[in-house]
Amino acid sequence: MKNKLPVFFFLMYGMISLAWGQERISGQVRDKETNEPLPFASVFIANSIFGAITDNEGKFSIALSAIGQFELVVSYMGYETYRIPINLQRNFQLDCDIRMQPLLLDIQEKVIMGKRDRSWYRNQKIFEEYFLGKSKNGKKAKILNPEVLIIDDHSKKGSLLVSAREPILIENSNLGYLIHFVLISNEINLKDKEWVCYGYPFFEELELPARRMARVEKNRKKAFEGSLTHFFQSLYNNTLKDTGYEIFLIKEINHLDDSLSGNFFQGVTDGSELLLERDGLRFLQFNEPLMIHFNQESEETAFHTPLGSNKKMFQTSKLTLRSQVIRINKNGMHFPVNGVFVEGYMAWERIGDMMPVGYSGDLGN
Numbered sequence: 001m002k003n004k005l006p007v008f009f010f011l012m013y014g015m016i017s018l019a020w021g022q023e024r025i026s027g028q029v030r031d032k033e034t035n036e037p038l039p040f041a042s043v044f045i046a047n048s049i050f051g052a053i054t055d056n057e058g059k060f061s062i063a064l065s066a067i068g069q070f071e072l073v074v075s076y077m078g079y080e081t082y083r084i085p086i087n088l089q090r091n092f093q094l095d096c097d098i099r100m101q102p103l104l105l106d107i108q109e110k111v112i113m114g115k116r117d118r119s120w121y122r123n124q125k126i127f128e129e130y131f132l133g134k135s136k137n138g139k140k141a142k143i144l145n146p147e148v149l150i151i152d153d154h155s156k157k158g159s160l161l162v163s164a165r166e167p168i169l170i171e172n173s174n175l176g177y178l179i180h181f182v183l184i185s186n187e188i189n190l191k192d193k194e195w196v197c198y199g200y201p202f203f204e205e206l207e208l209p210a211r212r213m214a215r216v217e218k219n220r221k222k223a224f225e226g227s228l229t230h231f232f233q234s235l236y237n238n239t240l241k242d243t244g245y246e247i248f249l250i251k252e253i254n255h256l257d258d259s260l261s262g263n264f265f266q267g268v269t270d271g272s273e274l275l276l277e278r279d280g281l282r283f284l285q286f287n288e289p290l291m292i293h294f295n296q297e298s299e300e301t302a303f304h305t306p307l308g309s310n311k312k313m314f315q316t317s318k319l320t321l322r323s324q325v326i327r328i329n330k331n332g333m334h335f336p337v338n339g340v341f342v343e344g345y346m347a348w349e350r351i352g353d354m355m356p357v358g359y360s361g362d363l364g365n
Helices: 008-012 107-113 118-132 136-140 210-224 228-236
Strands: 015-031 042-045 051-053 059-075 082-088 093-100 149-152 159-164 168-172 177-189 194-205 245-254 261-269 275-278 281-284 290-294 315-321 326-328 340-344
Touching: 042 177, 042 194, 051 059, 059 093, 059 177, 059 194, 082 093, 118 149, 118 159, 118 177, 118 194, 228 245, 228 281, 228 326
Parallel strands: 015 093
Antiparallel strands: 015 059, 042 051, 042 059, 059 082, 149 159, 159 177, 168 177, 177 194, 245 261, 245 290, 275 281, 281 326, 290 315, 315 340
């Protein structure tokens, strides 16, 4: 089974840094054609805990202690998802006039939306396995409104295409979040077991009794550590060894006759030669793929990967750059967010193991 990076990471992650100060985003959401206000629209910062619902006049206000580059997302049933990159400076007040475009559905889409037969429910289960994941956290996560899913198993042979007419609500009891996930598109290649998903999540804290919070915080810490964000944070701060990471350079072998193919390790690196510094910013650059070992946690029993079929006492992932360089910052965010391709354990953990931007506690630029 090929463990592809869930591509929703490419869209969700912005470059956010929490800081002292009070920033505010406010504005009004209206219909682009009629100019009428849109009440009860969801307005939020992608992959964060910062968001609001518009009032009867379509107005909203979001207070947040954050600076940096990120995406503002607006979702409203029957309208195309609105998103715009925003660069928020310290003590910056931003006022937005947002015009939403009505969503036009063709006849085929209307037919698919109304379909709820036995195969639909079977495909729903397949989607949930890919979307939420098969980890302990993924299995505990639950989609609360599956009726919003539009599942298409006919338009593309061998693939399952899924979208949603409004945000998917995901209750993640293990991590203590209610996730509002704006799903743009989702494709599952059933033959090759590959998954590509585009979307934007917003995290809302669940109201949990105090006696459960200690367990939730432990689960959150475990979900974050070993993630791609945690790895980049450790690389930036030169703490790979302290946080439990090892990096191996890989030389890939692939002969034309396929009689000999695979990988061999060129050696171990501390990551310092992979980093470039320019104008106070740090960039990651490497030509050959990297094998990443995280030795603070073992792989879950349910995990299976071509990088090793037996359960290991450490987690193994593989990173390949898709662009010449990527920028990383102190809190582990990277840009462009589609600049790295991930396989192995980091890719196996899906929505059920997601944490919002800024969780790590080390949130400087």
